Amino acid sequence: MRILKMKPDFLKEFLMGLEGFGALYGPKRQSGILKYAPIESYDELVLDGENTLLPLKRLFHPMRFDMFRFDSRGFEADYSIFEKRVIIGVHPCEIHGILKLDEVFLVHPPDPYYAGLRKNSAIIGFSCLPAENALCRSTGTDIVAEGFDLFFVDLTDFYLVWVGSSFGYDMILEKEDFFDENVTHEDIQIYIEWREKRNRMFKKSFNFRDMPDIIELSYKSEIWDYFGKKCLSCGQCTMVCPTCNCYNVTDVLDLATETSGRRERMWDSCMFADYSLVAGGHNFRHARADRLKLWYTHKLKAFAHKYGSPACVGCGRCVETCPVDINVLTVSEALTSCEVPEE
Ligand code: SF4
Numbered sequence: 001m002r003i004l005k006m007k008p009d010f011l012k013e014f015l016m017g018l019e020g021f022g023a024l025y026g027p028k029r030q031s032g033i034l035k036y037a038p039i040e041s042y043d044e045l046v047l048d049g050e051n052t053l054l055p056l057k058r059l060f061h062p063m064r065f066d067m068f069r070f071d072s073r074g075f076e077a078d079y080s081i082f083e084k085r086v087i088i089g090v091h092p093c094e095i096h097g098i099l100k101l102d103e104v105f106l107v108h109p110p111d112p113y114y115a116g117l118r119k120n121s122a123i124i125g126f127s128c129l130p131a132e133n134a135l136c137r138s139t140g141t142d143i144v145a146e147g148f149d150l151f152f153v154d155l156t157d158f159y160l161v162w163v164g165s166s167f168g169y170d171m172i173l174e175k176e177d178f179f180d181e182n183v184t185h186e187d188i189q190i191y192i193e194w195r196e197k198r199n200r201m202f203k204k205s206f207n208f209r210d211m212p213d214i215i216e217l218s219y220k221s222e223i224w225d226y227f228g229k230k231c232l233s234c235g236q237c238t239m240v241c242p243t244c245n246c247y248n249v250t251d252v253l254d255l256a257t258e259t260s261g262r263r264e265r266m267w268d269s270c271m272f273a274d275y276s277l278v279a280g281g282h283n284f285r286h287a288r289a290d291r292l293k294l295w296y297t298h299k300l301k302a303f304a305h306k307y308g309s310p311a312c313v314g315c316g317r318c319v320e321t322c323p324v325d326i327n328v329l330t331v332s333e334a335l336t337s338c339e340v341p342e343e
């Protein structure tokens with residue numbers, strides 16, 4: 001992988017010059033909420049490391065879209081969500097989140113909607129410093145080695161720029177003069193010191209490595225009942241999590257014909273009461289405790305058994321979002337200590 005240097009003075013011109021590769025997207029504040037959205041000017045970009053409310057998954061696994069139109073003769077796929085995009089300002093944990101979604105959506109057969117959005121999107125990663133609830137050091141997702149076209153590490157006086165794909169290299173070639181191949185020993189030392197300083201800034205951690213075993217051993221623990229009584233089944237934890245990917249589909253009939261219509265796909269949540277409701281009215285996870293156990297077992301144990309690593313990238317969003325303080329920190333602490341938390 002090539003690593004280059006760039007002076008901060010060039011950043012604006014370089015990023016805005018990427019328009020030729022696709023519509024620019026990035027973290028942008030709208031009505032006070034930070035979200036990934038189309039970028040019209042450099043000043044809109046928020047590159048200070050703050051988490052967006054919803055993760056990057058919403059650009060690859062949209063909250064709601066039309067999959068196809070149908071009538072009595074057949075169906076026609078709707079790929080109007082595809083657009084050439086360059087997504088700027090993506091943090092390492094978000095890139096890990098997308099790599100986990102790849103495991104789910106790009107297997108055989110690949111999901112054509114996710115695959116199309118992935119194929120049409122370039123990712124320009126940016127380093128960040130740990131926020132209050134960042135857990136990515138615990139989950140090993142604070143650094144990233146793949147899943148990006150370019151990755152910028154902000155070392156104040158210069159950027160180190162990792163080139164992760166040939167498409168990323170094409171972007172570099174557009175403004176070759178902005179980049180310097182001469183990464184010196186002094187530069188490497190500055191990078192190492194930045195890494196060490198950043199590592200010291202993490203305020204929170206959890207026992208991530210041992211969680212698969214602990215979850216398995218805790219299957220009958222009363223800790224699940226304690227959290228189940230508190231849970232509101234609001235589903236916010238699943239919406240904000242970069243790796244949650246459940247969805248539902250609904251056919252919407254055209255009222256005029258009743259034989260034609262469209263199929264919609266929208267986010268679903270295993271925390272919702274009717275998620276495990278099946279024909280005949282039986283609900284496999286009627287109890288909130290059972291739904292919580294499913295979420296944490298899937299995320300911290302089952303995903304790891306199937307794909308080699310757990311489905312938590314340590315973004316900290318569940319810590320910030322759950323209105324009743326149920327999150328990877330509180331659950332892992334309770335399970336590890338084998339104690340029902342005090343009120
Ligand atoms: S479980 Fe929580 S910390 Fe882990 S990726 Fe999901 S929202 Fe982020």
Ligand code: SF4
Pocket residue numbers: 230231232233234235236237238271321322323324325326327
């Ligand atoms: S754990 Fe928290 S965020 Fe998740 S459904 Fe329950 S109350 Fe909502």
